[in-house]
Amino acid sequence: MAPETFRALADAIEAHDGVAAFSEQSLLNVTHPAQDRVVLHLPIEREGVLVGYAQLDRGSAELAVHPDHRRQGLGAQLLDEVLAQAPDAQVWAHGPHPGAEPLATGRGLAVTRELWMMTAPPPTDANEPEIPTDLLLTTFDAERDAEDWLAVNARAFASHPEQGRMTRADLDARLAEPWFDASGFWLARSAVDGALLGSMWTKVSDGVGEIYVLGIDPEAQGRGLGGLLTAVSLHWFAQQGVREIELYVEGDNASAIRTYQRAGFRRRRADVQYARP
Structure with a gap:
């Protein structure tokens, strides 16, 4: 996956939601892939366009879907793929996104950590x-x-x-x-x-x-x-x-x-x- 493709998805999501869906580490894992660990990339494409993406890095996961392709089950598909690879994965919701809670709790997940943004x-x-x-x-x-x-x-x-x-x-x-x-x-x-x-x-x-x-x-x-x-x-x-x-x-x-x-x-x-x- 080309870094510019990932950036285009991330930018579209942030512009729509008002908050970044992916952390700096996820971006660096795409643009500067490290040789000392395995990072799992889970993209979803439609007609050659990246419309959804999940990343699993050392037990921590992030996932998001392009605003134009939501409510089609793609978020659930990404989360299920993450949990299939790592049942104990820690999955981030930034914001938190309103769709995250029902998606997570529907699969038996609960909030285990909060990261405050202070200004x-x-x-x-x-x-x-x-x-x-x-x-x-x-x-x-x-x-x-x-x-x-x-x-x-x-x-x-x-x-x-x-x-x-x-x-x-x-x-x-x-x-x-x-x-x-x-x-x-x-x-x-x-x-x-x-x-x-x-x-x-x-x-x-x-x-x-x-x-x-x-x-x-x-x-x-x-x-x-x-x-x-x-x-x-x-x-x-x-x-x-x-x-x-x-x-x-x-x-x-x-x-x-x-x-x-x-x-x-x-x-x-x-x-x-x-x-x-």
Whole structure:
């Protein structure tokens, strides 16, 4: 399947629904297929046109149907194919889409996870935060920092089913994206021994700033690094002139949600994941 074919389907769905049906990882699995894992692609075509698509990657699945071809049983066909391949698959519904719940519950699936999208207006008075003397704050350099970052990311997101499994190939695919800007990717290291304690990776696209990945090494928790790095990002976003800031956070991550709420973020929507109980 050509990447442009998939993009055309994804764009048509997002334009109609107002929310993307496929995650960034699904897009990268089409445009930059990794060699270190198997991704299952399940397309449905009508007269040579892609009208429906499902993807299964390490137990996580996404599926959607072109708006002009809905209510024809194609969504049910895609979900049944996913479950036939992986009965315990975790199936995403972004938005969530109103048709997702009856489709999922009709097959014995229930909501097992929520991913909150939180947003905030652009900061108008975000002062540059003072960096404590026991920290060194630098911007990301792939040759110097990639392996350190991957190791801390894996520890910080050890229980996270997607972020915690990021590989060097996954990282390199993101570094190659047009939106990547190393000046918005900071690493906080110990001024004593240079150990990486945490990082903040941001993204700016179409005038929207995103707190892309904020990760703190478990051994450095409780030092206020999350709040400090969030303040660093807000100051940077103010300089970029973004019209809005967004982020995604697990719905059960109460401490992170409190940090973001203190910074002015509020929940806009929740994406949900369905699976067999």
